[in-house]
Amino acid sequence: MAAATLRSVLRRNRLLPLFETCHLRDRLFFSSSVDAAAVTVGGTMSPDPHFMVEYLVNSWGFSPSEAAKVSKPLAHLRATKKPDAVLNFMRSQGFDGAGIRKVISAYPRYLCYNVEKNLAPKFQFLRDLDLSESDIVDAIMNNHAILRLNVHRSIVPKLEMWESLLGSRELVLKHLKKPGWFFYSSVEKTLHPNLKFLRDECGIPEERLSLALRSRPQLISRKPESLRALVARAEELGTPRLSRMFVWTLGVLQMVSKEKFEAKAELMRSFGWSESEFSSAFSSAVRKAPTFLRMxxxxxxxxxxxxxxxxxxxxxxxxxxxxxxxxxxxxxxxxxxxxxxxxxxxxxxxxxxxxxxxxxxxxxxxxxxxxxxxxxxxxxxxxxxxxxxxxxx
Known part of the structure; x- marks a missing residue:
């Protein structure tokens, strides 16, 4: 059912009417919501390789130090036509200045993107998933790499897999709007190997794994070697793989590094906790208060x-x-x-x-x-x- 719905979204996405494209172009270059200082006819041209710093400060609101950092991957640009279009487009999609700067700081090369070919299809696809404008802004702010992914080759397979794992599109979209980077991982190189490891080697039933992933999808988004190290840590604490608490233990341990975990264990020992008391407290935290270890x-x-x-x-x-x-x-x-x-x-x-x-x-x-x-x-x-x-x- 979920896959069929996604395919219907794709069909709509592939056949955007010509009038929508024209309307989008009009919004990009003539939107009244865009700061006039950021819009130039045909884009500003400059032979100065450092002009991007001044442009980012004046048109995008970056501080000089931030602009210097962001401009490094953009040293080849000699015109502002594409950056102007990106700025205008993101403003037209509901992003404020701070949100735009956050996304661009994370990946400055977005300023080199062709709006109609690289950006507009992603936003249209997200709208076809019934996400509101504010939902799309949240999703992009927290998982901006969506803008770098191909809709058909990458975004759709990820959505289909996460829907099957979490049980509903609503849960996938809920996590997509939160920080967590769970949507970045490769299906073939990361998600499939991790699932196979947890199910086949660790013996975690699919229902139990699905239940745990609904609250902590990042668990299988880790690099496979990192997940194996996490499993080893859980076993060192005495939690057997076949225990019902094993997958929840993994979820708690992923929130704190091994070094920080050991430092907290040592602190509690200094107050007189025995090894068994620390294990008991940890087990209780796994069930009732996982944020205990993040203190x-x-x-x-x-x-x-x-x-x-x-x-x-x-x-x-x-x-x-x-x-x-x-x-x-x-x-x-x-x-x-x-x-x-x-x-x-x-x-x-x-x-x-x-x-x-x-x-x-x-x-x-x-x-x-x-x-x-x-x-x-x-x-x-x-x-x-x-x-x-x-x-x-």
Whole structure:
């Protein structure tokens, strides 16, 4: 069904009416939304090999240092006709100046592209997939290499494969609008070998793999040798390939390098975590809080010190409840602790061991259950919360 839909899109894409092409040309060179300074009849000509720097500053809004960097691959250009057309076209497609500069900085040679042959067909194809103008801008901003891919030879095979893996076009397009580079990888050189490795050698059932890829498609976009190294890391942590958690472990490990992972493990050992406690915390993070491992070393240290030295939790307790380390220290944990300590000094709250329960409450629930019932007796509670919110900004 998905492949048939793609083929219908292609048929429409191949047969763009002549009047659309003419209309597009009119939009390129006569759009009122384009800065007049960027539009020249026939393009500016210059014998100066460095004139592109000045052009990028004046017409595109680059800083001089950015323009110097972007202009290096464009040293052969002696006219602005093509860059003018690219600028006008991207403005007509909904890109603002900052968005255009981001795309061009990533690949300056887009300024050498022929709009009608190289760029317009990609945008038309994305529109035929029912993406809105803002959706297309997001997709290009986050996966600009789409502009370098051939619609029929590259984009379509990738879409067909990802649709079959993720189960729907909607999920593919959702990921396409996010940063992640998952759409760059070669089907033949990367995606197929990685899938074969995970299914045939690692024994991961296709349904389980598909489920994991819906949230982390980048897993099979890695270079094959990088994926094998990731599998080796998972096995070193004691996660067997046949475990139901194996593919989720891979998804978590890909977010943090081996060096950073080891540094965090060493930090937790310094607080008294045993190897088994670290493994237990890691397993819990895989299931409940994968962002646990993306926390900076400094923040992880500060949170551990607060919960151990101030709250009074043992390292073993934190290892059993690692999700507590995900909550914001300055804006959530510390203000709530101060509120509860204030109530404790006045004899209104004595359940210190239940602090974790109160950290997990939403802001609204915390105010309703803890702050508002005592606002008459302890009016400064709200001030404590507000001070914490200000400190965290």
């Amino acid at each position: 900076s070393l400094d923040m992880m240290r500060r949170k551990m010190e607060f919960f151990i030295n101030i709250v009074g939790y043992t390292p073993s307790f934190i290892a059993f409840q690692p999700t507590i380390l995900l909550y914001g220290l300055q804006k959530r944990v510390i203000p709530r602790f101060r509120v509860l300590e204030m109530l404790n000094t006045k004899g209104l709250w004595t359940r210190r061991g239940k602090f974790l329960c109160y950290v997990k409450l939403s802001n609204t629930k915390f105010r309703e259950k803890i702050v508002l019932p005592y606002k008459e007796k302890v009016p400064e509670l709200l001030d404590i919360l507000r001070a914490g919110e200000c400190e965290g900004k």
